[in-house]
Amino acid sequence: MTEITLHLNGTQAAHTVEPRQTLADFLRDRCGLTATHLGCEHGACGACTVVLDGQAARSCLQLAVMCDGRSIQTLEGLRADPVMEVLRRHFHESHALQCGFCTPGMLIMGRDILQRYREPDAQTIRHELSGQICRCTGYAGIVDAIVAAGREIGTATR
């Protein structure tokens, strides 16, 4: 067991972890942060995507022990994030979810796309979202929501 300290959703957290524990299991089982969903556990589905030191990361492909001293934001910690607020509203309006399993990863990746591209078009979004799997929606609503959120943010900052 190894002692780690990390900055989790803005607060300092100290824990003892087994080296093999993934960040995803650590967040869900140790910290009770169950917005992070686990689908494939080998980096293919994107449901477990979180923000690690400001960059999107698959939390199933990170070890908790390697995150010692690092900063992690899960969907719970992005409740008041201004981009997430717009994105969440457009996910609702564009019917961008059905079962909701992929939604946390979609929201975090959607926010990442909007931070890297100004008013991205549907083609850019589809390419950038290719690492997030949704088995309900056919992606149309998700892409529409991110396009609309990008336009709203772009208009507000023009």
Added chain:
Amino acid sequence: MKAAPFEYLRPASVAEASAALGRNGMTTAAIAGGQSLLPMLNLRVAFIDLLVDISRLDELRAVTETPSGLQIGALTTHAAIEDGKVPDLFGGLLRRVAGQISYRAVRNHGTIGGSVALADPAADWPGCLMALGASVRIAGPSGARSELVSDFVQGSYSTSLAAGEIILGFELPRPGASLRWGFAKVVRKSGAFASSIAFVVTPGRSAPVSVVLAAAAARAQACPETAQHLQRGTATDEALRQAIARDLAVHVPDADAYQQRLHTATILRAIRDWRAQ
């Protein structure tokens, strides 16, 4: 989908990491981004006793432009290259290759050193670095050494890396002003494992053309027959196809009809890309 237990060590120096990786009687592995190693551990296709975390060794991080070329630290992520944080001496080739590796969340953490150390046959960097004539710098128990990437990568998941050795980074020779390159990659879905990758590079006016095919056989391979035809500059498409067929017969002798068409098309696409520059 959970890794079997292992011990974890985060050494403070390359020497300490090298000693840990060379421990007798233990299966050890270095981890940097872990974007390939962790799935392998989670799926239990790889088993280790000791995981050595090299992700915080600053000596592996430096990116330096020198008169002779570019030195890229092993810990440089695909995303850093994609975003142009590495000086682009190669007319955008590195950025184009980096941007098509897996998915952004993986590119943010996966490293160029890890890609070459793992030597997955479908990886992008071994073939790209081979086509650019790059060398790999290695630290180990018996000191530092340097080797061409084309010699370093020996086969499927197999390199010349000995126990206790760590990749420090890569040296990419500076190209001439008349550098030309072409790149083509076939994947069934963006971000998935490639089924064929081709690079065509002329590093300068009088420099020889280099053609490299990856994701076709156990390791990326030079295609000398094709390169010679391009070098002469008069090759018809039919003559090129015949040259490609001769290279494929050597490197991918067990290719079925589909794979032959696929690799031929990929190489021809890379050549078109190269000619257009």
